[in-house]
């Protein structure tokens with residue numbers, strides 16, 4: 001588990017047309033159930049270990065598919081050609097103890113409570129977070145913040161792009177949670193301050209600042225999304241061990257402006273505070289803690305809209321529109337491996 005529990009009081013966007021394209025097949029065996037899902041050219045092998053999940057197998061597979069669709073929407077494809085997901089039931093409810101590994105071609109382990117219901121799976125963010133980890137190389141432990149920061153920042157954007165989260169919910173939670181990423185007394189920069197807040201939300205703050213700056217410098221033509229796609233397309237996935245400098249250089253090269261490298265130089269060894277209230281105002285995000293309103297006349301309103309808009313779809317004034325091209329990512333069920 002990587003983040004505070006996300007309250008699920010928002011309405012999910014239904015994509016019935018996409019779901020209807022997908023079939024499921026779970027095969028029961030003595031030691032559990034196995035299934036596979038194809039998403040584009042990628043294959044996801046799912047293993048539910050022995051134990052009883054009360055939620056139907058179709059809902060478990062639908063949960064995996066939603067997370068995979070989200071990550072594929074953000075990166076333009078699923079990050080690895082093949083990945084295995086091992087689901088271990090526990091007594092209780094919820095999703096916890098998720099971990100992602102670069103060995104054996106890439107794999108995720110995750111625990112699901114045996115009383116978890118379909119709605120809880122449908123609003124889960126954890127598996128999407130783990131799948132984002134697949135799309136960035138393994139870097140030294142001092143830079144754990146960049147791995148967690150990217151996963152924390154990208155996960156809700158990816159789910160919005162796939163129609164699984166409302167854009168208002170993301171900004172509500174960013175305004176609420178991002179202050180946890182600000183440096184506290186005694187902070188020595190992102191590479192030397194390994195607290196929970198600086199690792200997850202300090203890393204996410206780095207991503208938000210980079211996203212806004214790339215968009216500002218490219219006249220909103222490119223953003224962090226294109227930088228991260230560039231790193232992945234250069235072979236930087238979780239199966240590889242890279243230096244952080246090489247990864248950031250690949251990201252900057254992909255967008256044609258030097259943003260990631262100088263931002264890292266600025267933030268790695270010393271505390272850099274950020275006026276978040278001013279940033280939210282410039283982006284046109286007004287939150288009262290219970291709901292958000294958007295100011296489309298704000299200086300950076302167009303950048304705010306672009307952050308959550310899938311590159312393939314046309315930007316519109318309506319942040320809540322799901323992308324129209326998600327059907328290309330829909331998979332189909334295949335037999336057990």
Ligand SMILES: [Zn+2]
Nearest residue numbers: 002129148151
């Ligand atoms: Zn994580």
